[in-house]
Amino acid sequence: MSENKEKIKVLVIGSGPAGYTAAIYAARAGLNPVVYTGIKPGGQLMDTTDVENYPGYPKSITGPEMMTDFEEQAKRFGTDVRFGHVTKVEFNPMNHKVVVDDTTEVFAETLIISTGASAKWLGLESEIRLRDMGGGVSACAVCDGFFYKGQEVAVVGAGDTAAEEALYLSKLCTKVHMLVRRDEMRASKIMQERVKQAENIIIHWNTSTVEVLGQDGVEGARVKNNITGEETVIPMTGFFVAIGHKPNTDLFTDLLDMDDHGYLITKPGSTLTNAEGVYACGDVQDSIYRQAVTAAGTGCMAALDAERYLSQKEFEATQAKEAEA
Ligand code: NDP
Numbered sequence: 001m002s003e004n005k006e007k008i009k010v011l012v013i014g015s016g017p018a019g020y021t022a023a024i025y026a027a028r029a030g031l032n033p034v035v036y037t038g039i040k041p042g043g044q045l046m047d048t049t050d051v052e053n054y055p056g057y058p059k060s061i062t063g064p065e066m067m068t069d070f071e072e073q074a075k076r077f078g079t080d081v082r083f084g085h086v087t088k089v090e091f092n093p094m095n096h097k098v099v100v101d102d103t104t105e106v107f108a109e110t111l112i113i114s115t116g117a118s119a120k121w122l123g124l125e126s127e128i129r130l131r132d133m134g135g136g137v138s139a140c141a142v143c144d145g146f147f148y149k150g151q152e153v154a155v156v157g158a159g160d161t162a163a164e165e166a167l168y169l170s171k172l173c174t175k176v177h178m179l180v181r182r183d184e185m186r187a188s189k190i191m192q193e194r195v196k197q198a199e200n201i202i203i204h205w206n207t208s209t210v211e212v213l214g215q216d217g218v219e220g221a222r223v224k225n226n227i228t229g230e231e232t233v234i235p236m237t238g239f240f241v242a243i244g245h246k247p248n249t250d251l252f253t254d255l256l257d258m259d260d261h262g263y264l265i266t267k268p269g270s271t272l273t274n275a276e277g278v279y280a281c282g283d284v285q286d287s288i289y290r291q292a293v294t295a296a297g298t299g300c301m302a303a304l305d306a307e308r309y310l311s312q313k314e315f316e317a318t319q320a321k322e323a324e325a
């Protein structure tokens with residue numbers, strides 16, 4: 001294993017809105033941050049077409065363009081952006097060790113974890129093709145629902161996220177088809193009641209998606225009744241998948257406190273994790289809001305938390321030296 005002896009003050013793991021915002025703040029504070037981008041630089045927004053709800057872009061912007069702007073802004077103040085995937089971490093308040101691509105060791109005084117979360121998909125060829133071409137398949141109603149105003153859409157899933165997405169879309173769309181694979185929903189009782197009371201949400205029980213229809217954009221979905229095996233086609237222009245997210249936290253198993261779903265736990269009102277000098281921001285610690293703007297907000301918080309920690313450490317070291325003298 002090659003050893004890189006450089007010592008970094010702030011090392012950011014992940015390059016979505018949270019990671020780059022942390023880098024912008026740390027760089028402007030003179031901390032020369034390093035960002036390791038991960039396998040997919042830019043994160044979830046690289047799968048998004050138009051972003052219309054991020055303040056400051058009145059004419060909207062595509063997700064990949066926005067992430068290029070974030071990266072440029074971070075670099076402008078001296079952030080060192082490196083392509084690399086962190087494969088191991090060892091926490092040590094004196095000097096955290098981070099292994100990149102199983103080969104390079106780097107050391108950092110503080111770590112900011114912004115590895116994000118990944119939406120789960122059904123895995124159908126038609127679903128992935130239409131998702132990748134921005135053709136009407138999405139995992140975020142708040143991000144993309146507006147594009148389907150006055151149209152007919154479907155939501156797959158029956159958890160709290162699916163219920164929330166269906167209710168959000170029901171205020172914009174003429175009809176929302178909820179495709180539920182069993183004869184009951186996993187969502188909390190109150191959310192189930194709200195869904196059932198919404199006049200334009202139609203729940204299709206015991207229903208799985210066989211294919212999302214359409215060449216250049218969603219035109220419908222071929223669905224199957226899991227009891228009878230009967231297949232039918234539901235017309236729609238938007239297909240929302242809400243079958244859960246997976247936070248990218250495997251790297252931190254047994255090292256950091258996580259909730260039952262694997263999201264990192266931070267001290268309320270801060271980005272502090274249970275490890276000294278280690279901060280978490282963005283979707284990796286947020287299963288509720290999951291927006292670019294909220295991720296960026298917590299990225300800013302993480303950089304400020306790290307900066308205060310480093311200043312305090314420096315102050316204490318100076319005092320100790322003075323006491324010795
Ligand atoms: P969940 O894991 O709770 O639910 C996933 C849903 O997707 C289930 O209904 C599951 O069906 C369904 N599903 C999974 N795979 C497939 C598939 N291949 N085809 C069709 N359906 C599928 O995920 P959520 O994102 O909804 O919620 C995650 C956590 O976050 C939960 O604890 C939830 O309560 C919480 N949450 C809280 C909110 C709030 O409090 N406001 C808002 C959103 C989430 P099945 O039931 O058959 O397994």
